[in-house]
Amino acid sequence: MHPLAGAVGRHQSAVSDLSAASLGVPSPLISDDSEGQPEWSSEESASPALCPPPHPPRLRRDQQPRNGRFARLLAALRSMMTSWNSEKSAAVTGNGYLPVPNRVDDSGLPQAIALPQLQEKLRAGRSRCSYVAMFILGVCALLFALGAGPYIERQLWGGRRNARGIDDIFENWGRAGTGTEGLAWYPTDFLRDVVPIKCHSHNDYWRKVPFFSAVHAGCIGVEADVWLRGGDLLVGHDTAALQPNRTFQNLYVKPIVELLERNNPTTDFYSENRRGIFDVDPEQSLILLIDLKTGGAETWPWVMRQLEPLREKGWLSFFQDGKVHKRPVTVVGTGNTPFSLIVANSTYRDAFFDAPLDQLENSAYDSTNSYYASASFWKSIGNVWLRGEPNQDQMLLIRAQIREAHKRGLKSRYWELPPWPIHTRNRIWQILVEEGMDLLNVDDLEAAARGDWTKPGFFFR
Numbered sequence: 222m223h224p225l226a227g228a229v230g231r232h233q234s235a236v237s238d239l240s241a242a243s244l245g246v247p248s249p250l251i252s253d254d255s256e257g258q259p260e261w262s263s264e265e266s267a268s269p270a271l272c273p274p275p276h277p278p279r280l281r282r283d284q285q286p287r288n289g290r291f292a293r294l295l296a297a298l299r300s301m302m303t304s305w306n307s308e309k310s311a312a313v314t315g316n317g318y319l320p321v322p323n324r325v326d327d328s329g330l331p332q333a334i335a336l337p338q339l340q341e342k343l344r345a346g347r348s349r350c351s352y353v354a355m356f357i358l359g360v361c362a363l364l365f366a367l368g369a370g371p372y373i374e375r376q377l378w379g380g381r382r383n384a385r386g387i388d389d390i391f392e393n394w395g396r397a398g399t400g401t402e403g404l405a406w407y408p409t410d411f412l413r414d415v416v417p418i419k420c421h422s423h424n425d426y427w428r429k430v431p432f433f434s435a436v437h438a439g440c441i442g443v444e445a446d447v448w449l450r451g452g453d454l455l456v457g458h459d460t461a462a463l464q465p466n467r468t469f470q471n472l473y474v475k476p477i478v479e480l481l482e483r484n485n486p487t488t489d490f491y492s493e494n495r496r497g498i499f500d501v502d503p504e505q506s507l508i509l510l511i512d513l514k515t516g517g518a519e520t521w522p523w524v525m526r527q528l529e530p531l532r533e534k535g536w537l538s539f540f541q542d543g544k545v546h547k548r549p550v551t552v553v554g555t556g557n558t559p560f561s562l563i564v565a566n567s568t569y570r571d572a573f574f575d576a577p578l579d580q581l582e583n584s585a586y587d588s589t590n591s592y593y594a595s596a597s598f599w600k601s602i603g604n605v606w607l608r609g610e611p612n613q614d615q616m617l618l619i620r621a622q623i624r625e626a627h628k629r630g631l632k633s634r635y636w637e638l639p640p641w642p643i644h645t646r647n648r649i650w651q652i653l654v655e656e657g658m659d660l661l662n663v664d665d666l667e668a669a670a671r672g673d674w675t676k677p678g679f680f681f682r
Contacts (some may be wrong), residue, residue: 276349333408408486410499417441417499420669421510421634421660426456429667431472436480436498438670442508442660446556449520454527469527473509478530481549494535506538506547508632508660509594510575512556521554521562524574532571540589553592564590570593578633580627588630593660596622598649599636609645610652621646623657632659640664 397403404646407413421442422428423433435443437660447454447469454469477498485494496503513520520669531537531550538551556574576586578596586594601622602615612618626633635653639645649671650661663669 260298266335281674332629391625391662395662405453407500408488409484409496409503411480411500412436412498413500413503415439415499417502417505418670419660420663420666422666423636423664426467426472427458430475431456434666436507437665439499440666441499441505442510442671443473444510444512446512446514446522447470447520449515449523454520454523469511469524474527474530476554477509477550478534478536479508481534495549502546506549506551508551508553510593511551511558513554513558514556517557517559517562521558528572536594537571538573539569540573540630541569543589545588551592555595556594559589576626576629576631578626578635580620581622581629581631586629591629591631593634594622594626594631595634595636596640597637597638601635605649606639606642606645610648616652616656619653619656619674627657634658634660634662636662638662 250413308582372452393399394401398404415437416439418439418441420438420440421444422438422440422447423444425431425435425443426445428434431445432443445456446458447456448460448463450463451465453465455463455465456467456472468624481494481496484496484498484500485491497505499505500505511524528537536549538548539546553571553575554572558574560574562654563570563572570590573592574590574593575584575593576584576591578594579601581594602611605611605615623633635658638649647668650663653661661669
């Protein structure tokens with residue numbers, strides 16, 4: 222017999238063994254002596270496979286190899302497959318499975334069954350998954366019922382039950398034809414529901430809507446930097462920001478006058494003019510801090526003249542006969558404002574000075590000539606960024622300065638507070654409020670006005 226015929230015969234025998242094992246039928250054995258005639262094996266498979274592999278096609282004579290390379294390659298492949306099958310069987314057995322004798326899967330590997338312990342674990346895992354899934358579905362159903370139930374109830378029954386009831390009153394209040402057109406507003410409702418808080422709007426003119434943004438947030442103090450340019454007072458942080466239409470009159474004096482006129486209407490029931498801008502607390506005075514950026518001797522007289530609309534209405538707090546009379550607006554001069562001009566008239570003044578908080582001892586500053594007592598937190602107290610809060614010596618200094626201001630009847634205020642990191646800023650805010658700081662100098666109005674900021678620990682929420 223030709224050597225190639227023997228190699229081909231052995232190849233066909235291996236393929237026949239694999240196919241027969243998968244089909245669960247006796248394996249045809251092809252021997253060299255029978256020249257390709259099958260002889261059926263007496264062994265029978267215990268379990269036939271579902272999808273037996275197709276029988277490989279026979280090689281035509283012109284496709285058969287002309288040397289012994291094919292036989293050697295086939296032998297090497299069979300040896301590798303035998304080694305890989307042994308390793309896989311051992312791995313399967315080591316992971317808690319037992320191979321079933323005389324059974325192979327579709328890939329020709331021994332079939333295995335799970336141990337009873339592993340089967341029990343699998344059943345327990347499936348049970349836990351089922352319980353978790355049922356719990357999640359139950360929670361989702363409960364949330365849906367809580368959220369959708371009231372809505373469905375309102376849609377199905379609420380409209381009929383409350384027809385022409387309280388819901389319709391709220392919905393139609395103030396609409397034309399309902400008879401409530403004149404009931405939906407009050408003469409003083411411009412800042413209705415705005416609760417004043419003890420914060421000072423630092424560099425207020427930088428805001429998108431100067432003045433109104435601050436009072437809408439509840440701040441009782443606003444700040445305007447003024448420059449004497451071209452016979453008028455312009456508002457801006459530096460000369461590059463100045464515009465001829467952004468004047469002290471347009472941004473502050475006129476809006477304040479208009480707001481106070483709204484809150485002090487002349488009617489059959491009211492004829493006074495003492496109400497401040499906040500409808501919730503009409504006794505609260507608005508503090509208008511004017512920071513002079515140009516020469517004080519030339520600029521301050523212009524400020525006094527442009528305050529005349531407020532003065533003639535009697536809306537400026539003033540000092541007279543040794544006593545301070547509180548009114549809806551309190552004017553305070555700072556920056557280049559000369560203290561000598563503030564106290565030039567010893568019998569009457571309707572503007573006050575911003576005294577230096579860190580230089581109050583042995584000074585002439587008191588409530589008759591000053592209102593604020595302010596200082597730079599950075600220069601007066603020092604750096605707190607590393608610790609996130611003042612150290613013991615800094616706390617003693619803060620308490621001493623606030624105590625001295627209160628002894629003189631002045632409102633204490635620190636400017637140049639640390640704006641960042643936010644938790645440091647909030648911590649400083651909280652400490653200053655707890656120590657009795659009268660006005661909190663703020664740039665972030667939203668953060669200062671959020672909720673009850675005087676409550677301990679609020680800034681950490």
